Amino acid sequence: MQITRAEVNRFNQDKTKNHKDQFEFLKKQLVNKGVAVEAIVQQIQDFQVAIPSWALGAGGTRFGRFSIGGEPSNLEEKIDDVGLIHALTQSAGAISLHIPWDIPGDTEAIMQRAKEHGLLFDAVNSNTFQDQTNQTYSYKFGSLCHVDPAVRAQAVQHNKDVIDIGVKLGSKSLTVWLADGSVFPGQLNFQQALARTQGSLQEIYEYMPADWSLFIEYKPYEPNFYSTVIQDWGTSHLLANACGERAYCLVDLGHHLPNTNIEQIVATLLWRGKLGGFHFNDSKYGDDDVTVGSIKPYQLFLIFNELVAGMADNQANNPPLAWMIDASHNVKDPIEDLIQSLEAIRLAYAQALVIDQAQLEAARDKNDVTLAQEILQEAYRTDLRPLVREARLRAGGALDPIGYCRAIDIRKVLIEERGLETVATGL
């Protein structure tokens, strides 16, 4: 199914007046405070987040997976689902492919399909955390870090294949997340495992075209529970430096131990010009991968504050960041879930944009701790949803995307089209 602009406009009609009243009221208040509202609406409109190709099916945990019906069973249908989300939100203008779950058969046709939905191909993701059928060597004991050079060579070759696929689609970056590590003390020689990983990553880096970037993701634990080779931002940074200028760290919000100050990590990486990308999700305990902004929206806002301030200052010439949602959803419809995540991301971005950074800096210079807190919380506690809605409306999206999904019973339509039994490839 495809949602047309005319259908969205029709749906917006009876909601527009109420929205305009709210927007004009907020705008007046913000303008009085000296906020450049029109520029901010434009910035929100420009902010696009990639949807991973595996996010459109029913998510799962290690305990079970509950089918939702009408799941996209091939890449074409996944692109269609991202297209639906983009048509309604105008904020998901890219898709991030996970290889080998979503290898394009006919590249030209896939690119044409994406183009029809107004979608670009963002970073491609390799997978050496699972064994594929007919694979020569197993990754049970690691991939890029493996003690056996033949296993490492196979994992490096897979990454090169992923780059080749990405080149054809117009992607410009490769994201590497490794599950490599150990489950028990004594299993792995830490120094040698890290050195081998560095060697493998360097080989992948050298293979990339000159206009590509390498994003190195880190994670403290899971699926290995004693040690992970790339456990934290420091290790990722060290490896990125060893690879070269176009290698960067990738921050996944769920890949931190509880209470880690992620906003400080973001600031540190921006200061070094080494922040490449972001994976959005939220969590209560570990890498829970729940909907963005559903548990710790204030943390998300504080992270965006560092991103906005850091990219405005940007003395280290950090490149524009790659944004992707990396969340799972085993109790919600993935389309609605992703819409909620996109909304949370744009709202946090808007909240950060209305902060007067000069005023905040002045408060810091005077060690006025109270004022600094007031400035942040004033931005966070102002209801900026009308700004986000206005950005969406101007781009041709729905004022209420979830309301739209429910009004047309989108899942029912997809089940009618695709059947109840379809299963999306992925986790």
Ligand SMILES: [Mn+2]
């Ligand atoms: Mn991730």
